[in-house]
Amino acid sequence: xxSRIAVAKELAExxxxxxxxxxxxxxxxxxxxxxxxxxxxxxxxxxxxxxxxHLAMLRAYRLVEERRDGRRHCYSLAHPELATWITSxxxxxxxxxxxxxxEDIHEVRELWS
Amino acid sequence: xxSRIAVAKELAExxxxxxxxxxxxxxxxxxxxxxxxxxxxxxxxxxxxxxxxHLAMLRAYRLVEERRDGRRHCYSLAHPELATWITSxxxxxxxxxxxxxxEDIHEVRELWS
DNA sequence: AACATGTATGCAAATATTCGCAGATGTTAT
DNA sequence: ATAACATCTGCGAATATTTGCATACATGTT
Numbered sequence: 001x002x003s004r005i006a007v008a009k010e011l012a013e014x015x016x017x018x019x020x021x022x023x024x025x026x027x028x029x030x031x032x033x034x035x036x037x038x039x040x041x042x043x044x045x046x047x048x049x050x051x052x053x054h055l056a057m058l059r060a061y062r063l064v065e066e067r068r069d070g071r072r073h074c075y076s077l078a079h080p081e082l083a084t085w086i087t088s089x090x091x092x093x094x095x096x097x098x099x100x101x102x103e104d105i106h107e108v109r110e111l112w113s
Numbered sequence: 114x115x116s117r118i119a120v121a122k123e124l125a126e127x128x129x130x131x132x133x134x135x136x137x138x139x140x141x142x143x144x145x146x147x148x149x150x151x152x153x154x155x156x157x158x159x160x161x162x163x164x165x166x167h168l169a170m171l172r173a174y175r176l177v178e179e180r181r182d183g184r185r186h187c188y189s190l191a192h193p194e195l196a197t198w199i200t201s202x203x204x205x206x207x208x209x210x211x212x213x214x215x216e217d218i219h220e221v222r223e224l225w226s
Numbered sequence: 227a228a229c230a231t232g233t234a235t236g237c238a239a240a241t242a243t244t245c246g247c248a249g250a251t252g253t254t255a256t
Numbered sequence: 257a258t259a260a261c262a263t264c265t266g267c268g269a270a271t272a273t274t275t276g277c278a279t280a281c282a283t284g285t286t
Contacts, residue, residue, distance in 0.1 A: 003217035004224060007206075008137040010213055011199065014206055015132030020274085024121040024128075037233060050275065052234055062209045071232050071283045079208045086124065088198060093120075093127055095192045096175045100123055104116035111117060133244085150263060163245065165264055184253045184262045 017061050022046060023054050024086060028112045030064065031083040034076035087112050130174050135159060136167050137199060141225045143177065144196040147189035200225045 018024060025044055029035060035043075041051040055075055058064040063082060067074045077083060087109070094105055131137060138157055142148060148156075154164040168188055171177040176195060180187045190196060200222070207218055 003220045004138060004141075005134065006213055006217055007203070007221040008134040008141070010206060010211060011137050011202055012132050012134040014202065015128050015137075016273090019125050019128030019132050021118070021121045021125040024124050025117060028117075028121070038231095047276075048233075049235090049277080053275085056234075068283090073233060079205060081208070082205050085202060085205055088201075089124055089127065090120065092192060092195050092198055093123060095194070098123060100119055104119055107116045108120040129243090151261095160246075161263075162247080162265095165262095166245080169264075181253095186263060 014061065017057060017063065018086065023058065026054060027077065027083055027086060030075060030077045031080065031112065034067065034074045036072040036074050127174065130170060130176065131199065136171065139167060140190065140196055140199060143188060143190045144193065144225065147180065147187045149185040149187050
């Protein structure tokens with residue numbers, strides 16, 4: 001298989017893994033801190049079991065790392081540049097007409113940096 | 114809705130639009146040239162009707178622009194930085210253990226820049 | 227040991243995406 | 257007008273993703 005096709009396929013997979021609102025937020029929450037599953041679930045206001053599923057997926061693709069502390073499982077980004085790369089996608093998003101208003105984008109850019 | 118959630122949702126949508134091997138390759142092919150539907154379809158070796166569907170999606174999200182020239186529809190990137198941003202995702206991809214080998218990644222990085 | 231706590235996993239239903247095919251639309255040539 | 261060409265659209269079947277729920281697992285506490 002020509003390398004272009006292989007790389008495009010792999011990239012598409014990564015994009016798919018990231019392409020979920022919960023997972024994007026979760027990655028951004030991990031930008032600076034490590035956090036346990038329950039904490040993340042509460043932060044995003046989703047059931048713990050769903051958070052676990054998201055984390056399992058990110059773990060499978062080695063985008064996050066797990067550290068056990070007693071009965072808590074603490075997660076952190078395997079490569080913090082990941083969060084940076086995602087936020088830089090906001091620029092692409094901003095360059096298009098969008099349903100979001102400029103203040104929202106600005107506010108989040110502050111929060112996620 | 115808190116702005117973080119709105120932005121994450123919007124970002125996830127964009128990620129989803131991009132998260133397809135054909136669409137990633139097609140965007141990279143448009144990096145420097147504008148091209149018509151048939152040309153792109155032949156390049157990626159997929160049926161023209163499928164290429165049309167991909168392009169309709171990218172068009173709906175205003176990631177590409179259409180210019181008509183006689184009976185041909187020529188497409189180009191609405192924001193060429195899009196291609197750059199995608200390729201910079203290769204760095205994330207490279208930082209993880211992957212099924213791809215380093216030469217493939219290197220070769221594509223050359224091709225797509 | 228029994229129990230509580232924090233996470234993970236398996237499975238099925240709901241939902242969304244992908245893809246091929248058949249037909250519609252618009253353009254140029256004869 | 258008819259034909260040929262380039263592309264688009266609608267729709268259904270195959271496939272993949274998301275989600276909730278029930279339950280299993282591991283660790284710490286009593």
